[in-house]
Amino acid sequence: RQVMAEVTAANWGVGTVAGFALAVTHQQAASALGNFIALRLAHFGAYEDAMTTRHDTLFHSVLSPYVNLGLLEPMTMIRAAERAYREERAPINSVEGFVRQLLGWREFMYWQYWRQMPGMLDKNSWHATRPLPPFFWDGAQTEMNCLQHAIGRAIETGYTHHIERLMLICNFAMLAGLDPREVNDWFMSFYIDAYDWVMPPNVIGMGLNADGGLTATKPYIASANYINKMSDYCTDCRYDHKARTGDDACPFNFLYWNFLIQHEKRLRANPRLGRNVLGLRHLDEDERTLVKEQAATFLAGWDK
Template identity: 50%
Template sequence: MAVLRLILGDQLSPAMSSLTDIDRSEDVVLMAEVMEEASYVGHHKKKLAFVFSAMRHFADELREDGVTVRYVALDESGNQGSLRAEVSRALDECGPFDRVVVTKPGEWRLLSDMEDWANLFGVPVDLRDDDRFIASLEEFSDWAEGRKQLRMEYFYREMRRKTGLLMEGDDPAGGEWNYDQENRKRLPKSKQTPQRWFCEPDETTRDVLKLVETRFADNFGDLRPFEFGVTRQHAEAARDAFLQDILPGFGDYQDAMARDEPWMWHSILSLYLNVGLLDPLDLCARAETAWKAGQAPLNAVEGFIRQILGWREYVRGLYWWKGPEYGRSNFLDAHRPLPEFYWTGDTDMACLADAIGQTIRHAYAHHIQRLMISGNFALLAGLSPDEVNDWYMRVYADAYEWVELPNTHGMALFADGGVIASKPYAASANYINKMSDYCGGCRYDPKTRTGEDSCPFNALYWDFIFRNEARLKDNSRMSLVFRNAERIDGTEREAIQDRAQEILSNL
């Protein structure tokens, strides 16, 4: 008997576990744009347009392969507004079906709903593992079980051994597992950043843009110009352009930031990876091939592979291993509301204005901007983890809870108390000044702690250290910081705290 196979908006790969045994003569694939998924957070307009257009193009890809597809557009008459209701409607209108098959979603919220579907529909629901990832959830659980510290670096080494990527027998290529020390160069004034691969919207995408303009006019961010690819061919073209023209400089400048330079040497491939238009292991293998062919240096290729084979696999495993309670922790007892400038970019702090401004325009900021600019400010200012996590989910085109929550909650905010990071990633203006050109044109002085023209990051940094001493003093990686704090005399300490309070009260 026929099978109803549901494909979600971030499962746009013909290799999905839900499609591996498809019978093209009988089975039906259901894809649905539903308001419940489009609005559970207020997604950036560009993300909505990207996902809807990519879904429609993937449906065409399946049809060209002889698959029967039932596609429900968001504005289609009769759209029930939720995946649950659309599955129920398809069972009634297209059946009979022997069962429903779906690859498990990437969020606890949706999985918990699907686990009730069999009882609700009265037919078996086959929830299959998502095997697009390099490490299974069981592998991560086996690695994590019993460990006192879940450091990504050690998980990453296991993934290198498992895949053989950048390995020379039992040893890492070049003799080192990690070349991060070589990847911290500031962008010289004379250095020209590379051109990017983008494409023009086709008719399907233009229809989606009109839909988003109509139905999501009040959502965050700029919709146009829209330059993301939306097909597998587009994603592969962006991949090839990165590997050939941009990867060689990725290592040196992956931590650098520069005003009006949103892309730098970053790949901008995460949005394609996260919806299934690219395969992570294939992408890593192609980067390794570029190194072996002498087309890119080892520090660049290792740094790029570490982001996928290390961080991406690690945060996904940790998200599922920790469970829904993970995002409810608040180790630093941070409760301050999110400032309005996170939505508008309207601030005199040049670094935040630039990072948030490009997020508004492009639904993108690279990982150092997310961690050391918007994330660092949220950490220092004691912003509510719930509000910050919500913001990160809303504003980026590559944001899905399995990847965004651990990176934001654990890495940026230290709200998990050190599950991911060995110490808070707190930094003063000195780091920003060292790694960017933001401070040169900013109204604030990066070298002073007090006074109305002093950079807010400085007073907030030391105020963060002062007020969290009891929580962090036993952290061995913070010992030098606290020794430096002890050298600040009482008068200056009071002035720093007054300046910090002034900044926070004006947020």
């Protein structure tokens, strides 16, 4: 409460302390773990990649702030999930998905941090140099419904789940050619679970593939088609998720195809992206020109 009062009195920066509902003690964090195991773990596996405007966190645990801060031990969380499975309170896909994030991915990120730092902060294998757009500090400034919600949640709560981070924010950042260092700094500033060893490998390595493939063997990029399949964001968006170009075309579409055109030779050399690049055969020269022109116009003026 004292810190919240001091932050409010300072009257600077972005975000708000209103609605703060995070644990600040081990006992409170343990209670949050118990709540997740009892009420949400059973459905976590089926919906861990889903996104919606109707709920901020769905069936996610939102325990990453506590384990990263040290209020919870990873093995305590893993054993609790394992116990729920053995007692038939949660299916294997949910428990495995949760355990993999802790025992697998989290430890892999820790190793990547020690493997690549401090040089990772300067990695930029895709030569992306564009500064962050204004709507990264005010989600309401963009008409892209998905980013409006994801960035708005990050500003308001300091949290979005991993698919919103990877396939919305980082996906857009990569397609738009945003500077990896700036993107990492943004995540470090806005997320409640951000620490030096967590964010660079997740953002620079996984999210932006800027480390030359040391963390992930391919860039995780997608058009609006993926976003529409995995969420309800496109339903009420002013952009058309099916249109590649035109006034109503979703920026994720022409930015995605522009990225493929721009990096076609390099992407063709990656066997994991063969299907993506093959899609370019459906674009004739006129369509390629339209894609490149619309992407250039959008990136020059951002989203109005």
